[in-house]
Amino acid sequence: MSGLIEDSWILIPVSAVCCYITHPTASGKPHRTLDSRNFSVNNCKSSTAKNGGFLLSTNMKWVQFSNLHIDVPKDVNKPMITVSDEPDTLYKRLSVLVKGHDKAVLDSYEYFAVLAAKELGISIKVHEPPRKIERLTLLKSVHIFKKHRVQYEMRTLYRCLELERVTGSTADVYLEYIQRNLPEGVAMEVTKTRLERLPEHIKEPIWETIPEEKEESKS
Template sequence: PCWWSFSHITSSDEADILYKKIEVLAKCHDKAVLDSLEYFAVLAAQQLGLTLERVYEPKKKIERLTLLKSVHIFKKHRVQYEMRTHYRCFEFKHLTGSTANVYLEYIQRNLPEGAALEITKTTLEKLPDHIKYPVWDQLSNDENEKTS
């Protein structure tokens, strides 16, 4: 029918970025929400065929705040508040830039309330020309040329 529209796929000559490792660190104050996020993230990674190397739980951070109960006096009477931050880390290996962008955008758009993501991307790059050969090899060649 005439209401169908076909999108044209465009291809570029640019090479896609290759990531050696991508770490996604999820932070949340509620452990149940973090468990739900882990289930969702792992399921989405399996559906996209990503290589999820490991999922681990770093140590939680506990921050305590001690305040006086009274506004003016009574220093003996205090109240203590505690803020716990739970973490969950997902490590992905060998991803392309386009696949990583699609997955990370999907995860971020479906992020539950009170959760935050911290993403670290590691790429392999070619060594620059001025670093390829050791400096001491060049120095010994220069000294040999000076003496002869």
């Protein structure tokens, strides 16, 4: 990674600094020579010298650089991709049930989730379960006037997203992405159907595992 730094100051914690010093000449043109000096950092007195645009101090050496490209070394020892020998988990089906009270919010979130699944190459199906309506009838007043009542209605809308044949790493990435962008007032329920290998004791028919001696005794 390289960046352009103009007229910046950097700290060089060294005891020897090389700098250019400008000397006037008879012709009037400046003449620059390379000067290398050793500065002692053990001296308690802090003396400062400024020569040719460079600021030098005995305790800390400040050097001004202009229009320099500085390359920042990257950590080459740190691997960018980790490889594991463990087999990845396989899911036959991944059901994501989303519920909320605002239809416009659910429609917008459904469009976002389907678009994200298509970008990852996941086959997705969407269906809308029937809505659930809860009604609560209460007195309009706190204690009296039984004839005057008020009714409250709570409507819960649902969206069901079904993903088929998904690996564990892809499912983790997709679920984390859509969960981080879950709108306020919207709940999510995830159901995973995982594929498992058959155990060793039921791979073969049970009659093939019976010893021959028992078969002869039965006959």
